[in-house]
Structures are given as C-alpha cells and as structure tokens.
Amino acid sequence: MIALTFVVWVYMYIRRLSYILTHHVDYARLGKSSALVEMMPAEVSFPSDNLKNLFELPVIFYVISIISVQAELVDKIMVQAAWSFVALRLVHSFIHCTFNNVNLRFLFYILSSFVLWFMVVHIGVVLLAKPLL
Structure with missing residues (x-):
C-alpha cells in the first residue's frame, strides 16, 4: 500500500507538472490549492x-496490519485478506x-x-477469543 501511494504521488506530480509546463501556467495563480484543480482538465486531477482516497480507508488497513503483527495474530486468513485488499486497491487506483x-x-x-x-x-473475533494472560 505504501508503494502504491508513492507511485500515485509520483504520477500525480508528473501529470500536474506536465500540464503546468505545457500550458505555461502562471505560477502566481497557484497560491490556492484549488486554483490548479479549477484550471486543469478533470483527467489531470484523477491521480x-x-x-x-489512499489516505481514507487504507489508514484502517495500516492500523489493522500493525495490530495483527503486534498482537501476534497474523494468520493465513489475514495474509490472504491483506494481499487481496492491496490488489483490489491497486486496480482501483x-x-x-x-x-x-x-x-x-x-x-x-x-x-x-x-x-x-x-x-x-x-x-x-480473534482478539476476543484470545486469553488475557
């Protein structure tokens, strides 16, 4: 997920900078974050x-992953689910x-x-079923 976030971040800047440079955008107009979005075509804003989006539900994924590792609850089901989540988010992105x-x-x-x-x-469920001590 972190690698996916990095790739999308790089792609976003490639698309934005390419648009800014090819359309000779006046940098003074970019003082507000919404200014660039307003002047760009929608497809440049997709990334x-x-x-x-990668800082919404995936944050829960990171927390659940950390909890499962720290509580030593990593099992085959969690590993398969985690990779499924990452693959589905990759296609979504x-x-x-x-x-x-x-x-x-x-x-x-x-x-x-x-x-x-x-x-x-x-x-x-696994945490609730685990003995406290």
Missing part, C-alpha cells in the same frame, strides 16, 4: 483525487488514475472495502 470508469472503479472500491471490514471483524 490527485486517488491520492486523497489504476482505474481512477487512467480511464476513470466510475462504475468499474466503484466495484473495486466496494470489494476492497468488504475485504477491509472482514479484516477488522476477523481481528476483533
């Missing part, structure tokens, strides 16, 4: 929008950053969300 078919993108979003909430419930 930026996706980067914001690819769709969002490129051709941005909203229906297809939503399908991968909702599938990855189900996997994430499964991970949360799984860890909760």
